[in-house]
Amino acid sequence: MRWIFFLLVVVNLGLFGWFMTTERTPAKAVVVSQADRGADTISLVSELDPEELAARAPVAEAQPPAPPEPATGTVTDPLCTMVGPFDEAYQGVDVVRRLQALQVEADLRDIEMQGQMRYWVYLAPLNSSKDAFRKLRELQAAGVDSYVIPKGSLENGISFGIFSEIDRAQSLTEELRARGFDAEYREEPQTYLERWVVLSSAGPAVDGGAQELVGEEFWQQLQLDYPDIGRRQNVCSEIREASAEQ
Template sequence: MRWIALFLLLLNVGIFAWFALGSGAQEEAVRVTEEKVGVQNKRIILVGEVSPQTLPPLTDSPARSPVDHSAEQLCTLLGPFSEEHQGEAIVQRLKALQASAELRDIEMQGPMRYWVFLPPLNSRREAFNRLRELQAQGIDSYVIPKGALADGISFGIFSERKRAETLTDNLVGRGVRAQLREEPQTHRERWVVLAPGASDYLAPEFWHRLQQEYPELDRRRNLCAEVAG
């Protein structure tokens, strides 16, 4: 009977140990599974909840390069032509060579002029009254009929600045509040305008032959925006 009791005791101990070890393994498996699930279900943290010192540094994102407005396109100009048919003939020759070109009337800058004047008065009648006073003093002048200085008094327009300054000083010395104004001269000329890059593929022989046919022909490059028709 004693051996039977001892056997039953050892059997119970073995069964208890088996259940204890199995439960620990199950708990370990459950713990590992929960850790994996916890990583997947980790709470999203808003930027506002994080201290600025813990945030990673920002990296520069790619951006478009700024537009370089200084790289304006240039057009080639040939001219000027006093006769329209001469310019049209050259346009046709250029188009035959697959060079894009057209004949345009372009406003060109001329030499500067210098205008000595009295600013506009309140009315045309007042301008003529002032004109009579000036002419009575022997001052050559006339009323400006139109434009930005209409109803003002003109004392002359000069091509040389020094002459205009001398007259202005003389008038101021005589009590006349004359002023000096620069007036750019402009005039329209007829030019053949080639599109940007159109002249780069023309052979030197073409330009040489063209120069022989038109000795006075001028070739220059201008900003295309400035020679728009």
Template sequence: MRWIAFFLILLNFGVFAWFVGTSTSDKERIRVADKRAEVQVQSIALVNEISPQKLSPVPVAPMSPAKASSTEQLCTLLGPFAEELFGEAIVQRLKSLQVSAVLRDVEMQGQMRYWVFLPPLNSRREAYNRLRELQAQGIDSYVIPKGALADGISFGIFSERSRAESLTGELIEKGIRAQFREEPQTHAERWIVLAPGASDSLAPDFWLQLQQEHPELDRRRNLCAEVSG
């Protein structure tokens, strides 16, 4: 009977120890879970609270490049031709190669000229009256009959700027309100004009052969708008 009582006491101690251990383990697990949750909560932050330097860049698909602004078209010029028949023969040669070309007169800019003049007066009669006054002073001049300076007085056109400036200064000293301006000298030349991009279809051998046959010809490019007929 005594051994049975002693056994029951030991059994009660064992149950008590197991219960205490289980409770402590559960508490530890709960404490660890709470710490993990706390860490996760602390790791959450609003985007506007984070420094821009710490934000990872978001990949953005590259935009397609905008189309380049269209430029004015360029035409190929071949020439000049002193004789029209000679130019037409090469035009036909180009057309046989399915290349669009035409022979036309093109205004070419030459040497710059400097025009000394008196601006247009109110009428043609007033212009001639002023002309007589100038000629009475021994000043060589004439009335400009047409153009933008019609009814003005011309004192001459010079190839050198210095001469135009000198004469203008002399006239101003005499009380004549003369001016001068640049006048590009132009002249017509016969050139073959190829359509934009037409020359690109020709093989390099064609241009080489043409240069060997006609070394005096020049090939250049110009704005189509400036050489259109």
């Protein structure tokens, strides 16, 4: 029995030495491949090729490029200086001559100005003038004041009047519809003509307009000679002449 005891002691000492040796062996570092995470595989760092290890390193996310700064807007439409309005044409002609003496291009124009909004009550155009006058007789027989529109966008229509107040136009429209007439109304901008001297925007003083070529003394003297006139600037393309509409 004694030899069995000594054998067990030797075996235990051997196992103890083996466990001590195993615990002192340094653990090897491992890295998880990003591409293989779905497969749950692990690769030892010592087993990877240096080039492969560099390829698997995470790549820094590229920063999005900064948005470009908005370009500064430029005004392409030049401004025209306007002097007026003049009651008499000879007054405007006199101012044009004074400006031309200073080598400033200018001309006298009849400018279409925007007036008060009006409201036109009407019956839509009929197929012909014959139908329009037949409808007019029907309206007049019913005691409705009206007339046939001879030309324009509502030619051969029936007009019931033009009003400066929208309430009156709406009231008449509702009254006519209640009597069986399919009336309606629309906005009609009122315009009128005024005489203005318009200075050309061409020339060396592009930024400030043609008025930069004229000294302040000129404007002061002009105001003394014509106290009722004024001076303003407007976009040249928006200045509507009466001749341009014909």
